[in-house]
Amino acid sequence: MNDRISQLLKRAPGPGPVVAEGWVRTKRESKTVCFLELNDGSCLKGLQVVVDLDTFADATILARITTGAAVACTGELTASPGGNQDVELKASSITLHGEAPADTYPLQKKRHSLEYLREIAHLRARTNTMGAVARVRHAVSYAVHSYFNEKGFYYVHTPIISTSDAEGAGEMFQVTTFDLDNIPRTEEGVIDYDQDFFGRKASLTVSGQLEGETYALALKNIYTFGPTFRAENSNTKRHLSEFWMIEPEMSFCTLEGDMAIAEEFLKYVFSYVLEHCAEDMAFFSQWVEKGVAETLRSVVEKPFVHMTYTDAIVELEKNNDKFDFPVKWGSDLQTEHERYLTEQVCKGPVIVTDYPKEIKAFYMKLNEDGKTVRAMDVLVPRLGEIIGGSERESRLEVLTERMTSLGLDPADYWWYLDLRRYGSVPHAGFGLGFDRAIQYITGMQNIRDVIPYPRAAKQADF
RNA sequence: UCCCCUGUAGCUCAGUCGGUAGAGCAGGUGGCUGUUAACCACCCUGUCGGCGGUUCAAAUCCGUCCGGGGGAGCCA
DSSP, rough: OOOOHHHHHHEEEEEEEEEEEEEEEEEEEEESSSEEEESSSSSSSOEEEETTTTTTTTTTTHOOOOTTTTEEEEEEEESSSSSSOOOOEEEEEEEEEEEOOOOOOOOOOOOHHHHHHHTTTTGGGGSSSHHHHHHHHHHHHHHHHHHHHHTTTTOOOOSEEETTOOOOEEEOEEOSSOOTTSOOBTTTOOOOOOGGGSSOOEEEESSSHHHHHHHHHHHHHEEEEEEEOOOOOSSTTTOOSSSEEEEEEEEOOHHHHHHHHHHHHHHHHHHHHHHHHHHHHHIIIIIITTTHHHHHHHHHOOEEEEEEEEHHHHHHHHHGGGOOOEEEEEEEOHHHHHIIIIIIISSSSSSEEEEEEESSTTOOOOOOOTTTTEEEEEETTEEEEEEEEEEHHHHHHHHHHHHTTOOOOGGGGGGHHHHSSSSOOOEEEEEEEEEHHHHHHHHOEEEEEESSSBBTTBBBBO
């Protein structure tokens, strides 16, 4: 395989032929010389290919090379007299692999709106912004695995198809092999799931947490990293129907340990990206969200602010006149409140803990006061919640009672409750929305532009 | 799902008081001694989102449907 353009750009000029392969971003011509800017996705910057029209053998090929064409250029790497690059490729021959007729190719050598690019999602990876997002997304994925591996966590593949009837985390996509025009029904007229593929109602997972806990209570520290599905008809710039989630789960761990890991983990990932995607981060800082790289750096350097829900309410109540929806103890924090806490009160990420049990899930550990649970949300400026986690209720009786009072049937969760029956231990975990993390890191405004092919209500093209 | 905004050339948009449409970029042609968001000149480009209504006359006003964006809820 030939060198990537990122490698060629770092090389010193010298004799001997090299080959550069990629897609043409722009072509600039004058009487005696023609410049191609070649990009292969390995970095933001392109390689300048120089064609001397007086000596180049096959000048006719140049007419067919336009923005978007795929070419392989052979030549010598020389020092560039131009100001924007150290080296350039003096081409002796060019192979044109695929043309991109300029009158129909949807990408022009100009800036396009992100909305337009979504309509040509199959080509948008060839743009600066989407290329940078793709590289950062890769780097963050790598850093996630790297962090957990270094900390001795095991990567667990929890199921995509779930048969837990009532996970309670929102609407689910049903999975069935039924002929929808002819669904089997019992004599009572109820859908007969006995005849369905799994012999029961099945859906796409909304969380790998419950299954993750079972492995944490065997391997001590585990994490999941996979796709998650929510059938909510939500139409916002930070929701997707299909998104990726990271869910660590730690045994012999309380909420304090959970928060410590969450903070250390985020900082590790941010540092990794700042170090390994410096060029892309500079691009985001300049064109997408002013100063986003500097913000990330300051987040890495400062300890996160901690605050109980009760204290947060006290802080917010001082400014209730500024909110569309005033808060009082017991109310859920809305977007405007989360943003006020992070952007005005704390000026950075904040971890809010010990929420009222009424607004949190059944599996969270009940506090001594009987009113709050050991939950924690990591809130960040601009986005709000990026991590939601908790210490899990490890006491069988308390957990069963909580489920019952919420109208859940403990029998449906027999295997989950077995974890409390046999070898139960304090344990905790959290969920990080991967795509939201990418949004936070890059400064991209819409979550649909940080995932290659976004799925949302009425949107599943490509 | 609710509220607000929006849909005009390939793209980004302007279009006044209702009188059948315009700019920049892209594209084409020519020019230009090394350009880098190349530059200069000229040229081409339209079912004004769809359907219906009001009117002598609709891009413009009204209704409706569809697409896009923003906000809210829900959450990650």
